[in-house]
Amino acid sequence: xxxxxxxxxxxxxxxxxxxxxxxxxxxxxxxxxxxxxxxxxxxxxxxxxxxxxxxxxxxxxxxxxxxxxxxxxxxxxxxxxxxxxxxxxxxxxxxxxxxxxxxxxxxxxxxxxxxxxxxxxxxxxxxxxxxxxxxxxxxxxxxxxxxxxxxxxxxxxxxxxxxxxxxxxxxxxxxxxxxxxxxxxxxxxxxxxxxxxxxxxxxxxxxxxxxxxxxxxxxxxxxxxxxxxxxxxxxxxxxxxxxxxxxxxxxxxxxxxxxxxxxxxxxxxxxxxxxxxxxxxxxxxxxxxxxxxxxxxxxxxxxxxxxxxxxxxxxxxxxxxxxxxxxxxxx
Numbered sequence: 001x002x003x004x005x006x007x008x009x010x011x012x013x014x015x016x017x018x019x020x021x022x023x024x025x026x027x028x029x030x031x032x033x034x035x036x037x038x039x040x041x042x043x044x045x046x047x048x049x050x051x052x053x054x055x056x057x058x059x060x061x062x063x064x065x066x067x068x069x070x071x072x073x074x075x076x077x078x079x080x081x082x083x084x085x086x087x088x089x090x091x092x093x094x095x096x097x098x099x100x101x102x103x104x105x106x107x108x109x110x111x112x113x114x115x116x117x118x119x120x121x122x123x124x125x126x127x128x129x130x131x132x133x134x135x136x137x138x139x140x141x142x143x144x145x146x147x148x149x150x151x152x153x154x155x156x157x158x159x160x161x162x163x164x165x166x167x168x169x170x171x172x173x174x175x176x177x178x179x180x181x182x183x184x185x186x187x188x189x190x191x192x193x194x195x196x197x198x199x200x201x202x203x204x205x206x207x208x209x210x211x212x213x214x215x216x217x218x219x220x221x222x223x224x225x226x227x228x229x230x231x232x233x234x235x236x237x238x239x240x241x242x243x244x245x246x247x248x249x250x251x252x253x254x255x256x257x258x259x260x261x262x263x264x265x266x267x268x269x270x271x272x273x274x275x276x277x278x279x280x281x282x283x284x285x286x287x288x289x290x291x292x293x294x295x296x297x298x299x300x301x302x303x304x305x306x307x308x309x310x311x312x313x314x315x316x317x318x319x320x321x322x323x324x325x326x327x328x329x330x331x
Contacts, residue, residue, distance in 0.1 A: 005041065012272060013047035014290070017054040018068045018076035025078035030239060031246060037082045045073065049322050050108045052271055053289045070321045094274055100302040108293045110318030117311060120296070124307045131187070131206065132220055133277035133306075135264035136295045142283050146264035154183045159210040161229075167252030169234045176256045182207055188217060189262035192230055198223040202273045204262055215257055230258040267295045275299055281308045282315060289319040 010016060010024075025038050032039030054071045056064060069075045095101055099119070106116040127135070137143040151158070161180045171178070176191060190203045199205070199219050208224075209216035215227045234252040239245075264281075271294050278299045286292045292315045299305050 007042040007044055008038070009044045009046065011046050012051075013045040013073050014049050014051045015047075015054050015271070016045075016073045017056070017064070017071050018073055019064060019071075021073045021076040022078055025076070027239075030241075037078055037084075049074070049326055050318065051290045051294050052268060053319055053322075070319070072319075072321060072325070074325050075321070094297065094300055097301060103302070104293065104297050107296060107316060108290075108318070109323070110316045112311075112313035112316040117313070119302075120305075121307065121310045123302065123305045124310050126306070127279040127308070128277045128304075128306050130277055132204070132275075133279060134187075134204065134262065134275055135279045135281055136267050136270050136298065137264055137281045138267055138283050138286060138291060140266050142281055143264040143266050146281075147261040150263040151181070151183060151186060151261055154185055156183045156185065158183045161215075161257055163254060163256035165252065165254050167234070167250070169232075169252035169254045173234070174254055175232050176254075176258065176260055178256070180257055180260070182210060182215070182259075182261070184208060184210060186261055187263045188259040189265065190219075190259055192258040194225075198225055205259075215259070217259070227257060227259065229255050231255045267291055270294065270298050273298055275304070276301075277304045277306075279306045279308065282311075285312070286315040286317050289317045289322065292316060293318075 008024075008028075010021075024043075028039030028041055029035060030039075032041065034040045049072070054073075056071050064071050067077075069080075073079065092101065095104070103116055103119050106113065107120075127133070135143065135146050137146070158181050161182070163174070163176065163178045163180065165174075165178070182188070184207055186207045188205055188207055190199045190205070191201055193200045199221075203219055203221070205217045205219040205223075205225070207215060208218055213228065217225045217227055219225065232254045233250050234254070236249045236251050238247050238249060240247060275298050278295070280295045282292070282295070292311070296305065
């Protein structure tokens with residue numbers, strides 16, 4: 001696949017770790033047998049570096065610090081040791097209101113001035129309960145609590161769907177719950193792209209009917225979908241140096257419906273999505289660089305935002321290395 005590709009596109013690059021990008025570089029060099037950056041392949045990296053930062057867990061932090069200035073992609077060895085071009089895209093499609101764009105830009109830079117705090121804290125209002133509004137939560141437990149509460153409040157009886165694991169598929173990498181409980185009128189989010197292009201990963205909809213083998217859903221765009229269980233595969237890739245080929249070995253599979261309850265989702269899950277109405281719940285506050293910026297910028301308008309609690313200067317988190325990188329030359 002890589003050998004036949006002219007260009008490789010990596011989206012949401014802000015969340016790609018430096019070691020991951022170096023791994024891509026190493027693999028491409030090996031399969032192309034060229035000691036050039038990314039094996040001589042063109043790589044296009046797209047994203048907003050001020051959005052959510054790479055996830056680094058536990059002891060990984062110390063290990064990464066031994067080899068990298070930061071976990072961000074731009075401190076990978078393949079980029080720090082080679083020249084590359086950066087381009088700044090200036091046209092904004094999601095928002096058009098100049099005042100809102102000004103507030104977002106201030107949040108992005110971590111500048112919690114009085115004007116910005118006042119302008120945003122005016123949106124501390126009761127949650128918007130329109131069916132298409134969604135809660136964006138800083139923590140997974142907060143999102144799950146809202147989803148459970150809303151599901152229990154629906155008057156109809158629930159139906160449970162048990163996922164099926166075959167072979168090797170660790171519970172820590174399951175793409176959905178092993179036991180999925182739903183009711184008619186439940187709000188759900190799709191977890192896969194549809195080959196027929198009726199929905200994509202992140203599309204929202206409402207359950208209309210539950211059957212033993214299928215689930216009927218109407219998307220927020222008006223598409224009526226009769227959904228069947230989907231299969232995810234746990235694939236192990238191996239490289240044959242003699243043949244210069246990469247082979248796939250399916251270690252296991254997981255079968256389940258590719259939807260999950262979605263009255264609420266985490267801010268991490270929301271990156272890349274767009275909404276008309278959001279209820280933002282930071283709980284104890286933003287704990288990651290770019291978290292507030294991502295939450296606010298998911299909404300098309302300032303009027304579509306409802307804050308559960310006032311923001312404070314500590315919520316305006318931005319990593320200094322991002323500011324330094326973004327201050328470089330863009331063409």
